[in-house]
Amino acid sequence: MAMAQTAVEQQAPAGAEAEDRAGSHRTGALLRWGLPVLFGLIILGGWELFVWYRINVDGISHYNHILPAPTTIAVALVEDWHILAPGWLVTLWITAQALFWAVVLGVGLAIAFSLSKWIEFSFFPYAVVLQVTPIVAIAPLIITMLNDLDTALLVCAWIVAFFPILSNTIIGLRSVDHGLLDLYQMYGASRWRVMLDLRLPSALPYFLAALKISAGLSLIGAVVGEFVAYGQSPGLAARIVEASYLLKVPRMFAALVLISVTGILLFLLFSFVSNLALRSWHESAVRRER
Amino acid sequence: MSVRVDHSPQIVPERAAAVAAPAVHIRDATLVYDGTTLFDGLSLSLAAGTWTCILGPSGVGKSSLLRMIAGLQSGGTVTDGEGRPVAGRIAWMAQQDLLLPWATAIENVLIGAKLRGERPDRQRALALLDRVGLAARADARPAQLSGGERQRVALARTLMEGRPIVLMDEPFSALDAVTRASLQDLAAELLRGRTVLLITHDPLEALRLGDTVLVMVGRPARFEPPIPPAGTAPRRLDDPALLRLQATLLNLLAGRGPVPVARAAGDVS
Numbered sequence: 001m002a003m004a005q006t007a008v009e010q011q012a013p014a015g016a017e018a019e020d021r022a023g024s025h026r027t028g029a030l031l032r033w034g035l036p037v038l039f040g041l042i043i044l045g046g047w048e049l050f051v052w053y054r055i056n057v058d059g060i061s062h063y064n065h066i067l068p069a070p071t072t073i074a075v076a077l078v079e080d081w082h083i084l085a086p087g088w089l090v091t092l093w094i095t096a097q098a099l100f101w102a103v104v105l106g107v108g109l110a111i112a113f114s115l116s117k118w119i120e121f122s123f124f125p126y127a128v129v130l131q132v133t134p135i136v137a138i139a140p141l142i143i144t145m146l147n148d149l150d151t152a153l154l155v156c157a158w159i160v161a162f163f164p165i166l167s168n169t170i171i172g173l174r175s176v177d178h179g180l181l182d183l184y185q186m187y188g189a190s191r192w193r194v195m196l197d198l199r200l201p202s203a204l205p206y207f208l209a210a211l212k213i214s215a216g217l218s219l220i221g222a223v224v225g226e227f228v229a230y231g232q233s234p235g236l237a238a239r240i241v242e243a244s245y246l247l248k249v250p251r252m253f254a255a256l257v258l259i260s261v262t263g264i265l266l267f268l269l270f271s272f273v274s275n276l277a278l279r280s281w282h283e284s285a286v287r288r289e290r
Numbered sequence: 291m292s293v294r295v296d297h298s299p300q301i302v303p304e305r306a307a308a309v310a311a312p313a314v315h316i317r318d319a320t321l322v323y324d325g326t327t328l329f330d331g332l333s334l335s336l337a338a339g340t341w342t343c344i345l346g347p348s349g350v351g352k353s354s355l356l357r358m359i360a361g362l363q364s365g366g367t368v369t370d371g372e373g374r375p376v377a378g379r380i381a382w383m384a385q386q387d388l389l390l391p392w393a394t395a396i397e398n399v400l401i402g403a404k405l406r407g408e409r410p411d412r413q414r415a416l417a418l419l420d421r422v423g424l425a426a427r428a429d430a431r432p433a434q435l436s437g438g439e440r441q442r443v444a445l446a447r448t449l450m451e452g453r454p455i456v457l458m459d460e461p462f463s464a465l466d467a468v469t470r471a472s473l474q475d476l477a478a479e480l481l482r483g484r485t486v487l488l489i490t491h492d493p494l495e496a497l498r499l500g501d502t503v504l505v506m507v508g509r510p511a512r513f514e515p516p517i518p519p520a521g522t523a524p525r526r527l528d529d530p531a532l533l534r535l536q537a538t539l540l541n542l543l544a545g546r547g548p549v550p551v552a553r554a555a556g557d558v559s
Binding site for chain 1: 362
């Protein structure tokens with residue numbers, strides 16, 4: 001990041017101040033998208049060159065099985081698409097379901113906690129236990145205990161995705177302006193009105209921030225679960241394990257690329273949703289006029 | 291900001307409410323906070339349909355007293371002139387505009403109806419936004435409005451409720467001087483006839499708007515003898531009598547006691 005900023009400063013023309021706001025905005029967008037793409041291309045090019053050097057100059061002909069070149073990975077992605085795509089869909093489906101239940105139970109419990117101290121005191125410590133226990137360690141237990149593999153994988157992914165939503169939504173529900181609470185009380189609002197009209201909208205920015213985190217975590221949870229249950233799962237992570245046994249290293253990397261891209265797309269999707277929901281009123285999304 | 295006469299038929303119900311504005315009596319108000327007695331057995335009466343302004347240094351307990359009257363804090367008896375409770379007849383304006391950031395100006399004005407599950411009267415809300423000079427910004431969200439405009443929306447919301455008692459906790463203190471003066475004028479005009487209690491730390495504001503001005507000092511707090519400024523609110527800012535009183539009040543607040551009138555006049559001219 002620091003590197004990128006220095007580059008910008010050096011490239012900026014001397015008369016930058018004279019540039020109109022729309023122009024600088026366009027330049028900003030160009031830099032924001034252009035710089036990471038440029039950086040990525042440089043890394044990929046270097047990587048490609050390095051592998052080519054190892055194979056053709058150092059004469060290690062099997063080097064593509066140690067570190068495949070980006071082009072080799074791309075070829076594997078296309079050629080093995082019929083193997084990878086079904087697994088990808090399975091993993092994506094587990095991720096989506098886990099995220100759905102993380103939202104339903106996370107928000108539901110957060111509301112219950114904020115309505116009753118008794119419920120909060122009773123359950124919150126166990127939510128923390130769920131969060132701090134390493135998923136790799138309990139995944140085998142879950143898979144052994146639950147006969148149905150799909151359910152077991154869903155539970156693994158859910159455990160990881162659940163806590164950020166619960167914890168952030170609780171903070172959000174509590175972060176209501178006290179003056180507004182007073183106002184609502186004076187206007188005779190019922191507890192439910194305060195919840196629906198005041199607490200839930202106030203919690204929305206916090207919830208959306210958690211959603212971005214949990215979408216990625218839910219994917220990670222699904223992948224971890226599949227790794228542990230590799231022999232039985234039809235998911236993408238199982239294809240990675242399988243490919244490693246078959247020494248199909250380019251296919252492993254292709255599957256990894258697919259998982260990463262999925263994670264990035266999920267993040268972008270929820271960033272977009274968040275911006276859409278908040279841009280007209282919340283400080284985090286309202287564009288500043290200066 | 292012109293006051294449009296053609297909307298007056300829609301304002302009738304709240305005029306009626308304003309006419310019936312009751313007196314408010316606070317007795318035996320006692321507040322101990324963190325082992326410190328802020329006030330003990332304090333009493334205060336607000337005459338029906340008038341503005342009472344309370345001045346006092348920070349931390350004297352002005353806001354707590356206001357919250358007590360509003361029923362947001364326990365510690366005293368609050369009744370109207372006939373000894374009945376005042377709950378449900380009180381509107382509230384605070385230093386922060388307390389607008390819902392996700393709702394538009396008109397939705398904010400209509401919030402009371404929504405909370406009670408009533409049918410929103412958009413026509414009347416629009417008429418009130420027009421009276422505070424914001425008819426064109428009805429669909430703007432608070433983030434798009436200036437501080438003064440947001441307080442205007444809050445004023446429209448207060449008017450929308452049509453409640454006869456209005457409690458105001460430094461509602462104009464965060465505004466610039468020009469905006470503050472224009473909102474004082476607007477509030478004085480639109481809330482005329484209601485029983486209003488205004489808390490402020492600005493002596494000039496209290497003197498412009500108050501029918502009675504009280505200074506709250508000491509710990510436990512007590513009220514200095516009431517100061518009734520001459521004439522009707524909103525008073526002119528260049529009124530010499532007003533400026534003399536301001537000097538007196540500043541001295542009272544600083545704990546130096548009233549100064550001779552001649553010297554005070556000399557100080558400010």
